[in-house]
Amino acid sequence: MKILVLGGDGYLGWPTALHLSEQGHQVAVADNFARRGYDHELGVESLVPIEPLQTRIEVWRELTGKTIGMYVGDLTDPLFTYHIINDFEPEAVVHFAEQRAAPYSMIDRHHAVYTQQNNVVGNLNLLYAIAETNPDIHLVKLGTMGEYGTPNIDIEEGWLELEHNGRRDRVLFPKRPGSFYHLSKVHDSHNIEFACRIWDLRATDLNQGVVYGQQTPETARDERLATRFDYDAVFGTVLNRFTIQAVIGHALTVYGSGGQTRGIIDIRDTVRCIQLACENPAARGEFRVFNQMTESMSVKDIAETVKRAYPGDVTVERLDNPRVEAPEHYYKVKHTKLVELGLEPHLLSDTLIESMFDITKRYAHRVRLEALRPNVYWRDPTAG
Ligand code: NAD
Ligand code: USQ
Secondary structure: OEEEEEOOOOOOHHHHHHHHHHOOOEEEEEEOOHHHHHHHHHOOOOOOOOOOHHHHHHHHHHHHOOOEEEEEOOOOOHHHHHHHHHHHOOOEEEEOOOOOOHHHHOOOHHHHHHHHHHHHHHHHHHHHHHHHHOOOOEEEEEEEHHHOOOOOOOEOOOEEEEEEOOEEEEEEOOOOOOOHHHHHHHHHHHHHHHHHHHHOOEEEEEEEOEEEOOOOOOHHHOHHHOOOOOOOOOOOOHHHHHHHHHHHOOOEEEEOOOOOEEEEEEHHHHHHHHHHHHHOOOOOOOEEEEEEOOEEEEHHHHHHHHHHHOOOOOOEEEEOOOOOOOOOOOOOEOOOHHHHOOOOOOOOOHHHHHHHHHHHHHHHHHOOHHHHOOOOOOOOOOOO
16 A cells, blocks of 8 residues: 555654555655654753664665655655655554643743644644645544543544433534643544544544553664664653663652553554554545553552563652642553454563563663653643
């Protein structure tokens, strides 16, 4: 298939592009390098050094003989978005290209507005470009489990059958997200569902949990193919942060009671899920939602798991939670649709955590300790 990966320079977009290319698909990536810009703005860097996108693509071609196309531009620019759809003529578009850190969106008004403009406008331009160019293109969009929040009922895959005052209906599952970033994904989901209804587009919204891990079989082939590995308090995600903190002898930073529970997924399963979604497209007019996570864990259980796997001493520090989120709650998620399509999940294992310790040890000298402490507070909109 011809597959266009938007956000192909990012943590997940790059390994996905390699995986799809390895599977024999014809791949092109698009990116505006905003993510590298946030690093400059925040004064942080990926723990693992990453090559420029051009170098990565060239190394992949040298190693495999496979070509990956490249477009540089911004999805909020409609001319660029229409151009890439017209020029590459994809059968599927995988859309990763959004500002994805909840804390970044909560720094202040400017960052909240940027996040929602970047994400919602980029996605809307893409919907129009697909509808006007070729409505047969399958949109595979990265959403997030955080769209649902932590409701006191089971979380279904996107849709909810309900009965109210004796009448029945099928409605989008109610959303109660926990940051302006997560809200941008809710707005995207509604826009996509509407576009499927009015223009008969085909779309899959992948409500993904928190991703962990740094390597896939393809990125591991050469260190110049590495994807980013963030540890700072704004972009670093919880399990990645805890493995890095364990190695450098920093206390694991559990926010609040640690009773907050999230869906999680190994990066190797992320790339496989995208492949499965692309190869099994939604029908015309269908807005399909998959919960892209493989297991649920509380933050304190994640901390305990990392502590157990580490061969040295590890301490856990309970920090006042900088976020506003339920400290203890019900959490039961249905996530069977990707398994039905063939996903064989890698559940969290000591072996995987040990391999993350090994990667960290190589680059531990690059950690900036001050970047580890949380410095964005949900209740203080003037902090930025
Ligand atoms: P990332 O920030 O590493 O990658 C996103 C890429 O998109 C970056 O390279 C960035 O430069 C690019 N981009 C952003 N805005 C753009 C625009 N307007 N035009 C063109 N390019 C743009 O993030 P990631 O961790 O790879 O996440 C990818 C997607 O998956 C995001 O949509 C995120 O919300 C979703 N997701 C990520 C996780 C996770 O744990 N990392 C979990 C669930 C969902
Ligand atoms: N947490 C800690 N200590 C830390 C870091 C995080 O206790 O040092 C806690 C947070 O309070 C939160 C949980 O861990 O309860 C997850 O936080 P996170 O930063 O790992 O993940 P989150 O902010 O939810 O965002 C990440 C990605 C985002 C994606 C989301 C999936 O950055 O792009 O959408 O995971 S989900 O959580 O399912 O919404």
